[in-house]
Amino acid sequence: MGAAEGQRDRIGAKYGMWFFLFTEILFFGGMFILYAVYRSKYPAEFHASAGEENLLLGSINTAVLLTSSLFMAVAISAVKKGSYRLSVVFQAATILMGLAFLAIKAVEWYEKVARGIYPNSPVLDKMKMGEILFFGLYYVMTGIHGVHVFIGVCVISFMVYFTLTGNVTQENYSKIENTGLYWHFVDIVWIYLFPLFYLIT
Amino acid sequence: MVRDAVEREDHIGSYGTYILIWAALMVLLAVTIIVAKVEVSKYSVLLNLFIATVKAGLVLFFFMHLKYERGFLKGLLLMVLLILASVIGLTFSDVWYR
Amino acid sequence: MEEITAQYESFYHEKGRYKGILSWLMSTDHKRIGIQYLCALLAFFSIGVLLGLLMRLNLIMPGKIIGQETYNRVFSVHGIVMIFLFIIPGIPVAFGNFFLPIMIGARDVAFPRLNRFTWWTYLAGATLVVISLFAAGGAPDTGWTFYAPYSIRAKANITLAVAGVFVLGFSSILTGINFVTTIHRLRAPGVTWQNLPLFVWTLYATGWVQLLATPVLAITLIFIILGRVFGVGFFDPAKGGDPILYEHLFWTYSHPAVYIMILPAMGIISEVIPVFARKKIFGYRAVVYSALGIASVGYFVWGHHMFTSGMSDTARIIFSFITFLVAVPTGVKIFNWVGTLYKASIVGNAPMYFALTFIFLFSIGGLTGLIIGSLEPNLHLHGTYFIVAHFHYVMFGGVGFAILAGLHYWFPKMSGRMYEERPAKIGWFILFVGFNVLYFSMFILGYEGMPRRYFDYPPRYFTLHLVSTIGSWILAMGLAIIAGNLLSALFRGPKAPADPWGGRTLEWTIPSPPPAENFAETPVVRD
Numbered sequence: 001m002g003a004a005e006g007q008r009d010r011i012g013a014k015y016g017m018w019f020f021l022f023t024e025i026l027f028f029g030g031m032f033i034l035y036a037v038y039r040s041k042y043p044a045e046f047h048a049s050a051g052e053e054n055l056l057l058g059s060i061n062t063a064v065l066l067t068s069s070l071f072m073a074v075a076i077s078a079v080k081k082g083s084y085r086l087s088v089v090f091q092a093a094t095i096l097m098g099l100a101f102l103a104i105k106a107v108e109w110y111e112k113v114a115r116g117i118y119p120n121s122p123v124l125d126k127m128k129m130g131e132i133l134f135f136g137l138y139y140v141m142t143g144i145h146g147v148h149v150f151i152g153v154c155v156i157s158f159m160v161y162f163t164l165t166g167n168v169t170q171e172n173y174s175k176i177e178n179t180g181l182y183w184h185f186v187d188i189v190w191i192y193l194f195p196l197f198y199l200i201t
Numbered sequence: 202m203v204r205d206a207v208e209r210e211d212h213i214g215s216y217g218t219y220i221l222i223w224a225a226l227m228v229l230l231a232v233t234i235i236v237a238k239v240e241v242s243k244y245s246v247l248l249n250l251f252i253a254t255v256k257a258g259l260v261l262f263f264f265m266h267l268k269y270e271r272g273f274l275k276g277l278l279l280m281v282l283l284i285l286a287s288v289i290g291l292t293f294s295d296v297w298y299r
Numbered sequence: 300m301e302e303i304t305a306q307y308e309s310f311y312h313e314k315g316r317y318k319g320i321l322s323w324l325m326s327t328d329h330k331r332i333g334i335q336y337l338c339a340l341l342a343f344f345s346i347g348v349l350l351g352l353l354m355r356l357n358l359i360m361p362g363k364i365i366g367q368e369t370y371n372r373v374f375s376v377h378g379i380v381m382i383f384l385f386i387i388p389g390i391p392v393a394f395g396n397f398f399l400p401i402m403i404g405a406r407d408v409a410f411p412r413l414n415r416f417t418w419w420t421y422l423a424g425a426t427l428v429v430i431s432l433f434a435a436g437g438a439p440d441t442g443w444t445f446y447a448p449y450s451i452r453a454k455a456n457i458t459l460a461v462a463g464v465f466v467l468g469f470s471s472i473l474t475g476i477n478f479v480t481t482i483h484r485l486r487a488p489g490v491t492w493q494n495l496p497l498f499v500w501t502l503y504a505t506g507w508v509q510l511l512a513t514p515v516l517a518i519t520l521i522f523i524i525l526g527r528v529f530g531v532g533f534f535d536p537a538k539g540g541d542p543i544l545y546e547h548l549f550w551t552y553s554h555p556a557v558y559i560m561i562l563p564a565m566g567i568i569s570e571v572i573p574v575f576a577r578k579k580i581f582g583y584r585a586v587v588y589s590a591l592g593i594a595s596v597g598y599f600v601w602g603h604h605m606f607t608s609g610m611s612d613t614a615r616i617i618f619s620f621i622t623f624l625v626a627v628p629t630g631v632k633i634f635n636w637v638g639t640l641y642k643a644s645i646v647g648n649a650p651m652y653f654a655l656t657f658i659f660l661f662s663i664g665g666l667t668g669l670i671i672g673s674l675e676p677n678l679h680l681h682g683t684y685f686i687v688a689h690f691h692y693v694m695f696g697g698v699g700f701a702i703l704a705g706l707h708y709w710f711p712k713m714s715g716r717m718y719e720e721r722p723a724k725i726g727w728f729i730l731f732v733g734f735n736v737l738y739f740s741m742f743i744l745g746y747e748g749m750p751r752r753y754f755d756y757p758p759r760y761f762t763l764h765l766v767s768t769i770g771s772w773i774l775a776m777g778l779a780i781i782a783g784n785l786l787s788a789l790f791r792g793p794k795a796p797a798d799p800w801g802g803r804t805l806e807w808t809i810p811s812p813p814p815a816e817n818f819a820e821t822p823v824v825r826d
Contacts, residue, residue: 009409009484011484012409012480012483012484012485013410015274015479015480015483015484016409016410016413016476016477016480018274018277018278019475019476019479019480019510020472020476022277022278022281022510022511023472023476023510023511023513023514024514025281025282025285026281026284026285026511026512026514026515027514027515027517027518028518029285029288029289029514029515030514030517030518030519030548030551031518032289033288033289033292033544033547033548034522034533034544034548036289036293037292037293037296037541037544038539038541040293040296040297041296041539041541042539055234059230059234062230063227063230066223066226066227066230066256067223069223069260069264070219070220070222070223070264072264073214073219073263073264074216074219076214077213077214077215077216080213081213119525119529119530119531119532120529120530120531125538128539129538129539130539132532132538132539133532133533133538133539133540136531136532136533137533139531140521140522140531140533144521180264180265181265184260184261184264184265185265187260187264188257188260188261191253191256191257191260192250192253192257194233194253195233195237195246195249195250195252195253198237199233199234199236199237199246199249200237200249281511284511284598287598287599288515288551288598288599291599291601291602291614291617291618292544292547294611294614294617295543295547295602295610295611295613295614296544296611297611297613298611298612298613298614299543299609299610299611
């Protein structure tokens, strides 16, 4: 059947994934356009608000996500070399790192919400316009990025299952390779979000 | 036929390379934080974005194996980035001159 | 269709696990998916036509049939249904799905299950849009453009409708990915970039536009939803947001979307004209490069929708200039089609009638586009019926007639039946007359200053509105004759041969309707 044929075309599957990542670039690109425009309109407010972000947690989260990318890369190489148990260990480690990232993110959000800073809140609406926009962008961009991390964690969980059941093997590893591409891409998005929200003080 | 293509185009990254890249990423993370904290000049924002681009490049070329892909895919990625840059540029032709 | 059992079994025969309706919904066969899409598209097109007729009817007796509020909802829903549910998915999902794999000698698309998933997401998105029409709160009244900040404050069911359009966009992106990958990976031996059928080439260009433009719409729609649900004020001036930025992001998608609609239409015309002119296309390479040129330059002209929005003068001049650039590859295509017709032995079958009409109407649409693409006339004509007439000439006169050309060209292949030529041509003639009466009077109305989307107007516009409305009745009659003819052919038409037209592309080498896996053995093309 056509389906099976398509599955075996590893390069075709990889191209498909890259094309999907291209759409993701423009999807996040739309948010970066908004960020760029509003930052150029309200430089002083953006400058001040970024100082309110928790740089320590943000930096830890960057390190966590970069490390998870390392684990993912190792897990894929392990599959290609046939060391499935090693791969499963590193896939699990990637998932843990992803969850840790989300947990730290949740703490950050919680801190801000506790101070009354969230979209449409009475506290935020009294602030300057540039600050309303900065925190709006912060919630939306880190939120949508977080959704991507969550989806990634779910997909990698399936990959663990597939590796254990012999669905992902040394000969047939398109699935996990494409999952890796997605995970690294989500990492790259964070690499840009980090300076834009935490470092422009 | 497909199998041959798989054997030729396949690349298995070594664990050592990956760890080196990870170390480089960590060093760049530290540098970018220091740059931001020290506030060398008003260009530190641009410098930080440049560092971010280097980090993204390392992830793209090594973790995502772009280095080992054919020029076709690299060219497409470049085209996508140029399109995004042009869209931002055209939007700013409005925002800056309004 | 069950009688056609001689020698082979067509894809209409159920062979899989599922019976009845499920054998369609669960199918990964690109032909079954294409047929289902086609049925859904035609259903939504009919709804859109009915809403359009209702609008025209109101405009000759404002207030007698529907109220002002309802009128706003009717033109919004007309736009949303026609654009997001019919014409943007349009040619790629119906004809593209059915013929792209066959034309490149493949058994299916690259990702058949993803293809089925796009059909499901299309259904899901369409369902959300339909629910938004009837749920409490009322159908959207923002126009199809969902302009902020009104769309953020309006009480109607904008959130549902916007969510539906988001899901439809997702479906569109995945179709684009699937087609581009298919064209790269699944060409049969001998099918090269130099002899790829032109319809496939335009689908390729369209696929890239779908891939690279639709995500911008997706994120913009998410901003609208977040604005409505969580009060994130990105486009709300009260919170520092910039409504013009919404227009930028919206048109960054919605202008390339015009090329998602028109490029595959041009592809159909580039297939039909050479077949019925009994000649090879004049300047194959020019047609290909102009398609790629339109796709790439078309990405950077969105600002011409915003000349009166308060955008900077610099941006207005830049966008006006780039708009003129995009007319060049479009002109190249028209010259190639006309060049193909020159000294050709033209056969006058129904598909050719529609294709030639396409050239005529699309040229009018394109040339009036130049008028409103230049800055000064635009300031006068923007937001008038001139714009309405212009984009209906491009969308209906262009894409609509191309769909009708494709429908008559490929009907024998898709259904295995032949239709009657005479009623098809009578329907074509009535449609052509009705179309011009309906929309050409709008050019004059707009030139005289009648604003679009208005419920009522001063009496001096009445005559032209009346002419236009009568045109809408003639047009509907033409459509009815065409539809009736094809429907009766579906049940009573004689069996179609494999190649009724003398076509050169691969779909005409296999029986009508095609067998389940298209080719018994992979074809090899020698040119």
